[in-house]
Amino acid sequence: MDAIRITNLVKKYGQKLAVENLSLTVPTGIMFGFLGPNGSGKSTTIGCMTGLLDPTSGQIELLGQPFTTDNAAIKRRIGVMPETLGLFEPLYAHEFLAFVARMFGLDEPTTRRRVTELLEALELTDTSKTLSEYSTGMRKRVAFAAAVIHSPDVLFLDEPFESIDPAGVSLMKQWLRRFTEQGRTVFITSHVLETVERVCQQVAIITQPGKLVWQGDITALSGDGAVVCDGQEFRALEPLFLHLTGERYADLKWL
């Protein structure tokens, strides 16, 4: 069973096309990188896959079941860390996480235990600050904790590693590896290609407007191997990405 199956997904904002006929399959139990330049439709695609946005057309299946906005049963099995984090600023971290845990149906003892453990593990134990007073990195950690608190089967992480210190990133990567080892799936968007190269088994690259240009296995890159695309060999993700999305060059003499 595939964790995610998207067929001919189209999303338009008015007349503007944001995702064009995207079809994608993500097998269960892997870490999947979803890459693309700014404005290429990554967050829109995640929005459609998580119930935030209505697709204009196309089908989305999550965990083998058709997914619609009001499919609460599937929503209970997915975790999402939005790019904008989606935090309720005036609340304290423990209040926010407890709210999310309760909404996902965790019982009270489990809620309390998991909130406490997550706050300690992510070094968010300063209870004198509300979320609005946290640094960007701390806020990101809270959003990450909210995405995983209910042990979802599929985890969507939109730009998870930016703004987090190296120790935090290392911890998160360790958790995510264990997550996939247990047969669960992680769907990541990121602009940090080195990290994606190291943690993901497969990637899909899209260009504006949400058009899939390449999908494949990149496990070879973490060793000494290479990925072949358009008859060329690529030994790192960055040249492959630039090849597919178009390298930009502007020589500013004054700079």
Next chain:
Amino acid sequence: MNTALIGELVKLRYKLLWAKTRSRNGRIALFLAGYLLLALLITLLSTGGFGAGLLAVRSGKAEKIAQGVLAVLFLEAVIAANVLGFGMSAVFSETELRRYPLTAPDRRIARHLTGILDPFWFLFFALELGLMVGLYVLGAGSFWFGLFAVLLLFAASYLLARVVGLFIDQMIKRKGGAAVLMGLIVTLALLPSVVAPLIGKNPAMVAEVARRLQYTPPFGAAAAMIHPGLAGTYGLATIVIWILGLTALLVWLENRPPQRQAAESVKVEWDSPFDRAGALFGPQLGPLVSHWLSFYSRNSRTRTFCLLSPALLAFVTWQFGHMWKTPHSFFIGALGTFPMVAFLGPSRMSTNLFGYVGGAFRRYFLLPVDPGTVLRAASYSALLIGAAGLPVGLLVWLIFSPYPFDARMPAMLLSTGLTGMFVLHGFGVWVTLFNPRRGDYNSNFGNDLSLGGNILLIGGMILAMFLPRVAYRFMPALFALNTWWIWLPLPVVALAFYLATLKSAGPVFVSRREKLLAIVEGRN
């Protein structure tokens, strides 16, 4: 002084104003503001300022009328600037301006120049100028003295508005500051009704007060407009002294380090009163209701409004009860104000349920519940906060009622209170869906309701004040205590409306969520 860069910042201020017109709502606002303001400006200039000038000269009381008009404009400008939040853009705050290569004095000039060049201030300037021209044309004033007086008064009113704004801001950030401020507002609101009888009993007081008012900017400006000689010079000097004093005060307030309430380590609480209140709504709605209650109970403006509204409504009831001179006029007045008791406090929340959550709005659609549940929970929370006002209102009535106790009176009041609560919160849901606005959770002053929210709130207040009187005129029997039972079905009908609203609003919420998301996240 870096005049070029300051000039660019002023231009940016207007570019940002213009940029708002790129959205549909912005274009509507531009149309209304542009055409109506132009029409208003012309009308006000001619009939307001200029007309006041004519009246002043023809009545032979030029100075007195000029004093009155200028004093009203001066106070109006200060109050409106703070209540409506004009000329105080966060884009040009000290923190934001620090990113530009400007010195500290340049930043101060840039900040205040962008503030004073707000179109709102021009309206007051035009009115004052109109009065000056009116006086000059009819030969009752000097052009140059008048012009200087208007310019100086304009600067003084802006400075006072900023001083008041900063004072309020700093007070609110202090522990207990919101309560002190609320006390000040209530005192100021009640002052005229306390002072009026005193003045009536002691006419000599008027002359004494008038003599002291000579040392205020509007009276100084009036003197300068009418008397071009020494008296006028004294008038101008008075305003200059005020400007110097206010500038010094403003600089002092601006230089004061922000007084943050001491950060206290919060004990992790798993079962707060909000959680217990939420639990009453069951396992699905409970966490949402509890979350909303926590979210809004931390909002200092909601707290202040909730504390202020019973006092305000009691004052309105008392005022109208005095004015009407009908039998049981206080009771009839209370029947009008009671429907607002459960709405006025949480009105900002009720008419814009999602407007203050910002980017967190999207999280509601990631939760494994029907989005309609989120809407219902939000409305129930606003209703719950408002409902807490009803027992307080009834208690206030029972303590201060001028009539002997009759159980039918509180029963009728409770009926109208519940009716108003369900109807107004029901309409609040529709305003939330069709006319939401991105609000600033942390702003303490200024009107940040949408047009629909303002119509509901102001319309509700107007109805509260006048509907009972109109109804009493045509159907006095309705207000008789022996027909008290007539009022009892009203809450039931209102509840039916509220429940029907929630049921039908759920699907609308889902279908409009992308639009709401764009507005709430500021991408509209």
